[in-house]
Each structure stands twice: as C-alpha cells, then as structure tokens.
Amino acid sequence: MNEPIGTTGLILNEPLLWEKGSPGRMGMSIPASDVPGAEMDSALVGEGPDFPDLGELDVVRHYTRLSTWNFGVDTGMYPLGSCTMKYNPKTNERQAALPGFANAHPLLPPELSQGALKLYCELQQYLAEVTGFPAVSLQPAAGSHGELTGMMIFHAYHQSLGKPRTKVLIPDTAHGTNPASAALCGYKSIPVKSNADGVLDPAEIAAVMDEDTAGIMVTNPNTLGLFEDHIGEVADIVHNKGGLVYGDGANMNAIMGIVNVGCTGVDVLHLNLHKTFSTPHGGGGPGSGPVCVSEQLEKFLPVPRVVEQDGQYTLSHDFPDSIGKIHAFYGNFGILVRAYSYIRSLGADLKKVSQYAVLNANYIKESLKGTFYLPYDRPCMHECVFNDAKQEALKVSTLDIAKRLIDNGVHPPTIYFPLVVPGALMIEPTESECKEDIDRFVDTLKAIAAEAEENPDALHAAPVNTKVKRLDETLAARKPCLRG
C-alpha cells in the first residue's frame, strides 16, 4: 500500500528504555578513580535503582523520537472536517513572539500600550471588512464563547424591547456547541430539519418561527460543507417575526473575500481566529472567537471597548447597554497578533485562501465519489462528507476505515459528524495541501476501500502498526483512566 512520507507518520513504535541497552554500556566515560573504592552499606542505601545501561545516542534517539509523537499539521495532512487544521505560516508566530507583544502586561495603562491597542482596533476593522459588519468585539476566547456572547446579545436585544423570548431555532446540521450556547443562555433549542439537498428549507423555518422565538443559529457554509443558499429567505422569515439571525462563522475559510455575510441577513456572526486566521489549535490551547454585529446591535457589545480619538487609543466602559465583560482583560491577545499578521501578509489574497480550500475539497469529493457513498452530491465548500454505506455489506464501518488510515501513517478525517449523515467521514483538506499530498491521501483511502472488499478482517483489526491498538471506545468513555 501507499508508503507514508517521513519516518513515523502516526506509527509510534518505541520500546521502553528498560527494554533497550546492554549491561556495561555507558553514556559517558569518566576517568578512572585515583582513590580507593569503598563498599556501600546496602542496609543504608537499599538496592540501587534499576537503570538500564545505555549509550548517549540511545538516549538522544529515544527522546528525540518521542518528541515527534505529537501529530500536527507541521508533520502531515490533518484533514479533520469542521476543524480547519490548516498550516499556520511561521511568520505569524514570529510576530506574536516579538517582545513588545509577548511581554506586554495586561495591566499596563493605555498610555503605555498604544501599539497593542492600535493593533486591536485595526484588527477589528479588518475583520469588519472581511465579514461585512460595522462592529466587532475581540473578547470571546473560542467559537463557542462567541456563540454565548451572541446569545447574550440576542437576549439583551429582546430585553431592550421589553419582550424577552424563550426559544432559538437550531438546524440539525449544527455543531453541538450551538444548542449548548443557547441552553447556557436559558433558551430552549428547537431543532429544524434540513431538506434533501442538505440545506435549510424556508418552509420549515416559517412553520416553527414565532414571536416567542429569539432567532435562529445558522452555520454557513453548514457542517455538510454546503452553502445555505436560502439564507436570505430564511433571514427574512425570522426578521418578520421580530427574531435575529446568528451566523456561526467557524467555516469562514470557504468564503473569505467572497461572501459579504452582513448582506445575507445575519445580525451576529462569530469567527474562529484559531481555525481560519492562523493559530495552531486542537491541543486545547487558547483560542479566539470574535463577534461581529450589525449596527443596531453594536451597543450591546462587551466592554471595555477600544476607542480611538485623534490617534490616541483608550479603553472605554461607557456603553450602558453592553452585556458586560466576558473575558479577563481584552481577549487572547497573542492570537489577535497572529490574525493581524496573517491578514496583513495576505491582503486581498485572503480570497485565494478560500478559493483553494474550496477547490481542494471539491477535488477530493470528485476523486472519492466512486469509492465512498456521497449523500449530497453537489458542489461543496471547504469540506465534503462521505459515509460507509457502500462498505456496509462488507461489515466495514467508518471507524474501521479511520483506524486503517492510521496504519498507513495518515491522520483520519472527522468521523460520525455531522449527525445527519450516519457513519459520516467528513474531510476538510484546507488550502494548504498540494496536489501530490491530496493524491496520496485519496490513493490511501481507495486502497483501504479495496482492502475492505478483499480482506475486511484487516480493517476490523486496525490499527496494527501502532503502539496502542484498537481501543474499546465505550469503556474509555465510561471508565476513563485519569491517572495515565
């Protein structure tokens, strides 16, 4: 089968140090002692520690290899759908590490942080321009935190009209964080089915939208990788009943510089800077989920806000309708520097990022269409979603396919999400991958599909090349081993 590039890929084989070495081997030579030796009293010191006898190179190789076990986009293609694991150019890391940014203390008074505040203000303007909204807050620390901020703004808006509402419409394709954010804000989620094309049906929305519904949360492009082509109509239906439209913009990587989201009827939109705007993510580190709003909602944005007057930047709390503070200080600043650097270095080419991301996803969709079942066979945006329906008769599942990818040194895509596609394989190549690497990925998946026909047991047993073999995933969830 297709040979993985590099020496390890995901194949993590490394014996314990105790299983290596040989008695008498040494890591360094010490000069012979010129004083007589003395016996140690074993009653006092006990048995000596049982260290293996190793050479310096054994130790260096062991630890260097272990250090490469962290899989990341810098080691290989990372095609997790919905997560946008794209390459983050190193120059953006370098700018964020400049001492003036990295060492700035958040308690510095505005007079001593004019540069940071200027960057903050300019980044807000850039994101406003990319999305088509007049105002932006950089405070939220994650996409889901942006959603919560958005729901708080929904609530503040309806409260300001004297009529708080109780429900929010959530399409069945939504990321799980959407109903969770609505619930955290006290709203009841009303699920809405998507139609046979995988997008929202305005008639379904009209049937459930009422004057007790605060609005709708729409992910566009949605998690099937499809553009919600009735978004304008959906927004009109919601607005006509006095509701608001929340846009989950985590998938902005498909539409940057192409779609003016503000013009599609969305009132509040969050972005995931750690997905689209160059911050390494996936390890649980800090993120950033700025919220962009229409003019009528600007007064509700979190405080403090950065205010510019005659080239001087200050922090203002003077926004009486604000929902308040939602993050310590002003957001995760290091991530904002990366996004600023990313946008400044690409300029108008941001549009090309989206075009390549969409091209790559469609290339994969077309290449694998005959191999895996494609539930929604239409042009996709940044990702495409297959499932295991063609392999069902062979008793081979999406999980088997994903595990076999690991044996081939390839990181699996997102699986079993979105929930509307049973057995989903959700692939997002991003713009970063070149044709050769995408072809290798496609060939590997095709070889696995062929193997499923010839030798399905090989897939049921996968992964076999890894240190840790097939895990009992239910047990892992029910009885987590928290001690390592």
Ligand SMILES: *Cc1c(COP(=O)(O)O)cnc(C)c1O
């Ligand atoms: C990633 C994602 C989120 C959540 O973002 P976090 O930063 O992980 O909280 C929300 N919606 C969609 C569609 C996403 O892909």
